[in-house]
Amino acid sequence: MQGHIRSFIFLALLCPLASMAQSDGPSPESVEALVPGLVSVADAACASVTTRTDATAHGLDRSAMQAMSDIDQMGDDADPAAVRSRLDKLADEVGPLDAFPMLRLHFLLGYLAGREGNVQQQAYHRAYALALTQVIEKNGRGESEEHALRPCLIANEYDWLQFRAGIDNPGDQALVNSGQYHYDVYHADLGDAKATIYFDVTDMIEQTEHALSSGTASH
Numbered sequence: 001m002q003g004h005i006r007s008f009i010f011l012a013l014l015c016p017l018a019s020m021a022q023s024d025g026p027s028p029e030s031v032e033a034l035v036p037g038l039v040s041v042a043d044a045a046c047a048s049v050t051t052r053t054d055a056t057a058h059g060l061d062r063s064a065m066q067a068m069s070d071i072d073q074m075g076d077d078a079d080p081a082a083v084r085s086r087l088d089k090l091a092d093e094v095g096p097l098d099a100f101p102m103l104r105l106h107f108l109l110g111y112l113a114g115r116e117g118n119v120q121q122q123a124y125h126r127a128y129a130l131a132l133t134q135v136i137e138k139n140g141r142g143e144s145e146e147h148a149l150r151p152c153l154i155a156n157e158y159d160w161l162q163f164r165a166g167i168d169n170p171g172d173q174a175l176v177n178s179g180q181y182h183y184d185v186y187h188a189d190l191g192d193a194k195a196t197i198y199f200d201v202t203d204m205i206e207q208t209e210h211a212l213s214s215g216t217a218s219h
Helices: 002-018 028-049 057-073 080-094 103-115 119-136 154-164 202-214
Strands: 172-178 181-189 194-200
Touching: 028 119, 057 080, 057 103, 057 154, 057 202, 080 103, 103 119, 103 154, 119 154, 154 181, 181 202
Parallel strands: none
Antiparallel strands: 172 181, 181 194
16 A cells, blocks of 8 residues: 555645646646645644644654554555544544644545545545645745754654655754754755755654653653
8 A cells, every 4th residue: 555655645745736637536726726725724733733732743643653554564455444444543542634734644545535436535635735735844945944844743754855855765864952943854865966954843842841741741
C-alpha cells in the first residue's frame, strides 16, 4: 500500500496545481475550490495539537505514525475493512481524523475514499492536504529561521521534505536552540547543491517540557 499512498501524495499536492484531471476522481478545480475554506480549519487543528492538555503533539505524532506503519505492513492487498478498523482505533487515540493535521493521513484517507467511490470525501482530503501545506508554509519554505516551516507534527517534516521538496534522504538533522525558539534543522544533499531547511518546533518542545514538569499529559 505504501506505493499507492506515495502515488496519491503526488496527485494530492501536484494535480490541482498543474490542472491535471483524473477521470475517476474529483477535478482539480473542485479540489482547489475547497482549499480556502479549509486553511483556517487546518490552522486551528495545528494550534490544537500543541495546546492540548490531555496529550502532547509528540504523543499524538507517535500514535499516528504507528497507525501508518501498521497499515503499511498490511500490504498492497490489505482488506479495506481492516484498514478502516485501524483508523478507527487511531481516532480513539487522537480524536476525529477529518481535521487531524497530518499530511500522510489525509493522503491515505483520500486514497481510501477514491477506492470506495466517494468523490466528495476524496476531494475533501486532497483539499485538506493542500490547505495544511499552506499552513505549514505560512512563514516561508524553511530557507532560514525567520522563514521556518511550522510542521505541528514531526511526521509532517518528513512528508514535506519528501513530497513537497522532493528530498527523499534529508541527511543530517539536528535540534537547534536559538534564543527562545527551537528548530529542527536538516542539511540535505541535493547532488549538485546542498540545502539547509528549518522547521520551527518551539510549540511542540514547550508543550512537552510543560507536560513533563507538570505530569498532566497522558501521551
